[in-house]
Amino acid sequence: MDKIDEELLETIADLHGVPEGSFNIRKNGKLLARNSDSDVEIVSKKDKDGIDIIVKPGVKGKSVHIPVLLTVGDFQDLVYNDFYIGENADVTIIAGCGIHNDTCGDAVHDGIHTFHLEKNAKVRYVERHYANGDGSGKKEFMPVTKIFLKERSSFTMESTQLGGVTYTDRKTFATVGKDAQLIVKEKILTDGDERAITDFKVNLRGKNSRADIVSRSVARGKSTQDFHSNMIGKNECFGHVECDGIVLDSARIISVPKIDAVSPEASLVHEAAVGKIAGEQLLKLMSLGLTEQEAEDAIIKGFLH
Amino acid sequence: MLELKQIGYTVKDETGKKQDILKGVNLTFGKGISVITGPNGSGKSTLIKILMGFEKPTSGSILFDGEDITGMSVTDRARKGFTIAFQQPVRFKGITVKKLLELACGTKLDTDGMCECLSAVGLCARNYIDRPVDGTLSGGELKRIELASAIAKGGEVFLLDEPEAGIDLWSFEDLVKVFRKLHDKIVIIVSHQQRILETADQIVLFENDKVITAGRKEEMFEKLSQGRPLCWRIGQEN
Ligand SMILES: Nc1ncnc2c1ncn2[C@@H]1O[C@H](COP(=O)(O)OP(=O)(O)O)[C@@H](O)[C@H]1O
Numbered sequence: 190m191d192k193i194d195e196e197l198l199e200t201i202a203d204l205h206g207v208p209e210g211s212f213n214i215r216k217n218g219k220l221l222a223r224n225s226d227s228d229v230e231i232v233s234k235k236d237k238d239g240i241d242i243i244v245k246p247g248v249k250g251k252s253v254h255i256p257v258l259l260t261v262g263d264f265q266d267l268v269y270n271d272f273y274i275g276e277n278a279d280v281t282i283i284a285g286c287g288i289h290n291d292t293c294g295d296a297v298h299d300g301i302h303t304f305h306l307e308k309n310a311k312v313r314y315v316e317r318h319y320a321n322g323d324g325s326g327k328k329e330f331m332p333v334t335k336i337f338l339k340e341r342s343s344f345t346m347e348s349t350q351l352g353g354v355t356y357t358d359r360k361t362f363a364t365v366g367k368d369a370q371l372i373v374k375e376k377i378l379t380d381g382d383e384r385a386i387t388d389f390k391v392n393l394r395g396k397n398s399r400a401d402i403v404s405r406s407v408a409r410g411k412s413t414q415d416f417h418s419n420m421i422g423k424n425e426c427f428g429h430v431e432c433d434g435i436v437l438d439s440a441r442i443i444s445v446p447k448i449d450a451v452s453p454e455a456s457l458v459h460e461a462a463v464g465k466i467a468g469e470q471l472l473k474l475m476s477l478g479l480t481e482q483e484a485e486d487a488i489i490k491g492f493l494h
Numbered sequence: 495m496l497e498l499k500q501i502g503y504t505v506k507d508e509t510g511k512k513q514d515i516l517k518g519v520n521l522t523f524g525k526g527i528s529v530i531t532g533p534n535g536s537g538k539s540t541l542i543k544i545l546m547g548f549e550k551p552t553s554g555s556i557l558f559d560g561e562d563i564t565g566m567s568v569t570d571r572a573r574k575g576f577t578i579a580f581q582q583p584v585r586f587k588g589i590t591v592k593k594l595l596e597l598a599c600g601t602k603l604d605t606d607g608m609c610e611c612l613s614a615v616g617l618c619a620r621n622y623i624d625r626p627v628d629g630t631l632s633g634g635e636l637k638r639i640e641l642a643s644a645i646a647k648g649g650e651v652f653l654l655d656e657p658e659a660g661i662d663l664w665s666f667e668d669l670v671k672v673f674r675k676l677h678d679k680i681v682i683i684v685s686h687q688q689r690i691l692e693t694a695d696q697i698v699l700f701e702n703d704k705v706i707t708a709g710r711k712e713e714m715f716e717k718l719s720q721g722r723p724l725c726w727r728i729g730q731e732n
């Protein structure tokens with residue numbers, strides 16, 4: 190592990206060196222380090238690139254780190270990770286990806302993540318994407334996340350894109366079973382010519398299923414963001430989608446939320462608000478002695494906190 | 495000393511017709527508490543905003559310790575010691591009470607520091623520090639936090655626009671204590687409350703016909719009790 194690796198790891202996973210507990214660190218398409226134990230087993234896939242992460246039933250309070258580093262250009266890293274979370278288990282999975290590209294070739298990470306939660310299982314999934322490097326090569330993420338939630342299970346996804354990512358197209362699919370719930374907190378920051386697309390498709394299938402998707406985004410420079418969501422209520426269920434965007438300079442945010450109450454018992458809500466920072470917010474902070482620029486930065490930082 | 499000389503504020507309405515909100519205002523604020531009172535729409539908040547630099551007066555000048563600050567920016571006034579508590583507190587998505595107070599006082603705050611600011615306005619720090627300053631707080635809570643941010647910032651000139659609005663009557667005494675602590679500063683409070691008027695050294699009365707009268711408390715109380723229409727609110731609790 191060199192200095193760049195360490196910096197990336199710290200940014201995407203708050204890691205200082207090798208983590209405790211189970212982990213799998215992948216760098217430039219190869220395994221860098223792994224720790225698998227009897228509670229959380231990590232095994233390489235045989236048929237394609239990727240790993241299976243198997244959390245045994247009833248395992249509680251464990252964390253699993255599976256960061257990915259990309260520090261070369263001209264490289265497309267395609268990886269399949271499948272998570273099997275046993276009944277009554279309760280774990281935190283931290284899965285950031287950092288790209289450092291100083292070259293003129295493109296660095297692309299496609300992570301296909303599939304989660305299978307058994308009855309009453311609980312997962313907090315934290316995913317951070319970040320890129321840096323001075324090369325003209327692109328730094329792209331194309332993540333696909335598929336989530337299958339059985340009875341009473343609960344999945345919280347906190348996905349954050351911290352900047353430097355030239356292009357991202359993120360797709361998330363979820364099927365929510367009886368009494369199960371999906372919570373998504375998404376945060377995206379784009380600048381310059383960056384472009385980010387995110388797309389959610391949530392199927393509220395079980396009775397009493399719930400989904401809450403909150404997306405907060407800030408677009409600066411000439412960047413553009415597209416937010417799409419499609420929530421389908423097929424049973425007595427509750428779904429809420431909220432897209433909140435701040436645009437600065439000449440950036441754009443386009444929000445297209447769709448809700449479809451197939452069952453008359455479904456209750457689905459969407460809210461969307463896109464606009465510049467409210468003038469009174471800037472004035473309040475300036476009246477505390479901040480310059481306009483400092484006020485803007487503090488508002489954005491708080492918003493994406 | 496803060497001096498307003500011939501301050502006027504004129505706006506154009508939708509039809510392009512000019513409307514005077516403030517006209518030829520001459521006022522002097524020294525150290526101590528000045529309370530501005532008067533009916534809704536008489537221009538009290540407008541004056542406060544002009545003093546903080548949110549709005550530029552269309553005529554006249556503002557002198558602070560002899561220096562003309564009429565064209566000075568909000569940031570520079572804040573750094574000179576001007577501190578405002580808004581009539582309607584601003585809500586932020588994501589900024590926590592702790593962060594707001596830290597921005598106000600310009601340094602990181604430990605639990606003791608937080609407690610000091612928040613207990614002055616009757617809030618227990620533990621319950622609030624991590625909460626965002628948004629619609630999940632009640633109107634009264636937001637008002638108290640707004641005031642706490644002004645206290646945390648500190649300064650030489652305090653502009654408090656209806657600080658008591660939405661704060662329950664029993665905590666009035668705490669509020670009055672907060673004002674009293676600022677007695678060696680220039681404190682300008684917009685208020686309708688008898689209890690707050692009583693703490694004043696100077697009372698400034700705004701009326702709808704742009705007439706402004708100012709004087710020492712005793713003097714003004716006498717005027718107000720003469721039963722002229724200006725006593726529109728004295729003695730009334732709202
Ligand atoms: N920029 C503006 N444009 C038009 N009208 C304004 C503007 N600012 C203030 N006013 C009007 O000026 C009057 C005084 O407002 P304000 O200062 O808020 O009164 P007060 O605080 O005494 O209740 C109100 O009628 C208000 O609508």
Ligand SMILES: [Mg+2]
Nearest residue numbers: 538539540581
């Ligand atoms: Mg007012």
